[in-house]
Amino acid sequence: MWGRTLQFLPNSKDREGLLPWVIGVMLFLCALSVASAVAIGTGVEQWSRDLASNVTVQVIVADAGERSRQTDAALTLLRATPGVKQATLLASADVMALVSPWLGDMPIDAGLPLPNLIDVTLDGSTQINMQALDERLQATAPAARLDDHQAWLTQILELATVLQLVLTAVVAMVTLSTVAIVIFGCRAGLATHAEPIAIMHLMGAEDSVICRAFDLRYLAHGVKGGIFGIGFAVITLWTVSSMATELGEGLVSSLAPESSMSLWLLSLPLFAAILTMSTARLTVRSALRDMM
């Protein structure tokens, strides 16, 4: 009773008791969406970094002698190129292993004219103009094809961007839904407590005094819901991440709430509490203005 806020509102757990749970569920969905968006971003960034440090050169020509000659020429050129750390010709057995999922197990001397593959590792410190390198390769070994994975990576990046936009839309919708639920809850609360509010007004209470009582109540709802939602989200993310790590799945395992993610995860209950309280304050203030 003796605080800055006058607790004139009676407890109404039967009517408002579900609100923290609803806020918690919304925050849980929000946290999963944000974690997924961050994980996609992190995963794609990791893949981009890995792929950017490697390129592949294929030498595609049916004649074995010519293939061997152009491969040697390409290797020489690549090894002399600044920024190339290593250029290694893949063994025939490794090439067979790469195509075996589609062609099945075959002996190496089956007569199939497979291209020679050169795995090129870049040192990362020197920027290489891939188009110029490709042109020089064409001049030296016309059957050589440089693949810097950009086409595939571009598609992956586009997909990741779309997924992140979808997840951002989910977060926005969940946030708006939470605001709408709090507004409905608040209006119900105003109707439930119409008499205490009227008595307070008649005793000379200003709107700010009445608002503060609602502020405190909805702040508590937001904090309770926030802690429940974020707690459940952290457990879920940690469980999924642990299971995925055991399977060696890099993208899903990045869902784990690591230190960089922990800060925003911990800030979500605060965000929920502030959002709930602000929404309640605006709703109550607007409703009170319509009263005498």
Added chain:
Amino acid sequence: MITFENVGMRYGMGTEILQDVSFSLEKGSFHFLTGPSGAGKTTLLKLLYLAHRPSRGLVNFFGKDLATLDRSELPRMRRRIGVVFQDFRLFDHLTAFENVALPLRIKGAKKIQVADHVEELLSWVGLEDRMHAKPATLSGGEKQRVAIARAVINKPDLLVADEPTGNVDPEMSRRLMHLFVELNKIGTTTVVATHDAELVNAINAPVLSLDKGKLSLKRASSQIDERL
């Protein structure tokens, strides 16, 4: 101090509950408000404790015209008015002490200032032993005394009581009326709405009589209609 001139009141598009009501309350005066059920007593009381604005007519409170009074000025104005409701309207989750302290807390009084004042007032209404009881454990008379204490804690300029003796026995009724008379003696303008003709007869005060929305002033208590 308070003036009503040709005041009319209707709710929405309904019929007029009060018609051309005119009267004035001088500082320190004591009035009864009587009338049969449906005469408009409650509506007139609501206008008196600033729960509504009239549909028409002029109402002047403490020198200010209600029609031009900004909403932000209402709280300060309402703090000058104490209200005793027929059904008490106490906060059930608060103790008698906390209920009585509310108007002071609304005004921003400090804890130490409030405590002495509330205890003194609760003692004055005979509830010194029931200060920390919640309304659910109080009798009708005790609740009414808490409600009166809450209404007068701010030393209001105007005290409005709606059937303050409606829920208590005759002995308690006399004691409560004695409280109102005492408050009036120290300068509080008092309006008591009642159906109790015996009560009205017991105190020689002017009577505002409402019938079908029309108000008349009867100076002598003996003139009160026997049907009341």
